[in-house]
Amino acid sequence: MATTTPQPSSVVTKAGRDMEELFDGFFGSIETLRQNNTAAEHQNVNATISSISSNLWSPKTERIEYSNHIQILAHLPHVPSNQIHINVDTPGHLKIYCECSLKASYDCGSDRISERQLGQFEKDIPLPLTAQVDQMSVICKDADVIITIPK
Numbered sequence: 001m002a003t004t005t006p007q008p009s010s011v012v013t014k015a016g017r018d019m020e021e022l023f024d025g026f027f028g029s030i031e032t033l034r035q036n037n038t039a040a041e042h043q044n045v046n047a048t049i050s051s052i053s054s055n056l057w058s059p060k061t062e063r064i065e066y067s068n069h070i071q072i073l074a075h076l077p078h079v080p081s082n083q084i085h086i087n088v089d090t091p092g093h094l095k096i097y098c099e100c101s102l103k104a105s106y107d108c109g110s111d112r113i114s115e116r117q118l119g120q121f122e123k124d125i126p127l128p129l130t131a132q133v134d135q136m137s138v139i140c141k142d143a144d145v146i147i148t149i150p151k
Contacts, residue, residue, distance in 0.1 A: 061096070061123050072125055072147040078102055081140035086147065088133040094125045094147070 062073045072094065076084060079098045087095040100119040105112065127133070130151045139146045 070149045074145040077143040092127050097122045
């Protein structure tokens with residue numbers, strides 16, 4: 001009996017090549033930038049990479065467990081308090097969800113530059129089953145959200 005090795009479909013093969021080309025193009029372009037010789041040009045590369053990283057919005061959160069309560073701290077800059085949603089419908093879980101929309105306009109020489117940055121954040125935080133979510137308190141102060149849950 002002859003066995004044959006299955007061949008990936010042409011669609012899967014093409015998708016794989018396209019993804020490889022995309023990643024090679026992105027990382028190759030950064031490598032090309034890094035090959036510049038002067039310190040000023042190298043600094044521009046670092047600024048470009050920093051700019052790419054800053055567009056990935058990942059606010060800091062912290063869960064602190066005390067003997068009689070749990071405190072959750074979330075730093076959500078540029079998010080109005082009415083855009084922050086807290087959900088405790090699933091037992092043993094607290095979910096924080098928000099969207100951020102920033103707009104900036106400035107002059108650059110003879111040009112007027114307008115930028116918009118959009119971001120979404122969702123964090124699922126485990127809670128002990130003894131958490132009394134019906135007695136939860138939420139304080140929004142500046143860019144910080146402080147959630148206190150008795151247990």
